[in-house]
Amino acid sequence: MSAIHESIERFFRSGLKLPHLRILVSLADLGQVTRVASAFHVTQPAISKQIAEIEHALGVPVVNRSGNSVELTGIGQVIVACGRDVLRHIEMARRDVSALASGTGGHVRLGAVVTIPEPLTVNAVQLFLRRAPNASLSFVEATLDRLIKQLEDGDLDVALGRNRVNSMQTQLKQETLHREPFVFVAGAHHPLGAPERALDWHDLNACRWITPLHGSPAYATLIETLTAHDLALAAGSVESSSLALNLALLQGGEFLSILPLSVARQHAMRGTMRVLPLPPLEPLGEVVAYWRADATLPAAQLFVACLREASNEALGE
Known part of the structure; x- marks a missing residue:
């Protein structure tokens, strides 16, 4: 084994320390030693x-140095990529240990739209x-107006x-967890569901729809979009707030x-559905968490923190 390989083996076996990883990851993010030192x-x-x-x-x-800036070498980039995962898992362990040490108990009642x-x-x-x-947890699905009332x-x-x-009409706190667009979909057996088929708005004419419930923001946004392209709901369309029913019908x-x-x-990855090549409905993309402003139950506060973490994980942050 060469001297370099021996050094690498020794470094990863006993020389690598968490501060090393934190510094290299910060260098990758900040690009300058002075900024890392300040952080x-x-x-x-x-x-x-x-x-x-x-x-x-x-x-x-x-690293390669250029004036005040530093750039990671290929080896540095590999260590940083793995180091991010290591630091993330350590942070997750810290949160788990902290929560377990606090002995959080109680019951959290969670509701969500479908x-x-x-x-x-x-x-x-x-x-x-x-x-x-x-702790224990219960879960219900309902429309947003019913959840807010509860x-x-x-x-x-x-x-x-x-x-x-409207925060002026409620004593609730609310926080946007993340945003993702709504997209137009068809089942794999629908005439528009063939993945190789080109598509335009006029192809949607006379199609039957599954829509959100009348009066909901999602329904209004969908109808506005269709109307803007001279489309209307065909006879035999269905209003539904049941995701299971909607998927089965699709x-x-x-x-x-x-x-x-x-x-x-x-579902597209499973081959049961096609995401239609049409502009997505961006205004419907928020996922929002709500909780009472006067809520002091530690379990509820912990659950909101878990929602934030799960959302960040879903976004790859």
């Missing part, structure tokens, strides 16, 4: 010394139950919806509809 509240020579220690231990350079992406809800619930094994009446602790509510091949991109993509 870590240390002097520039201290950061330069750490970089020199890494390169000496490895036996190969991890179009919230399933992975977001599932991942948040799994995070919560792992960090608060002494929150205001104290029958729910946290809710997930697709629209911000897969039957007779209807078009709109779905959140994350939901549509799952």
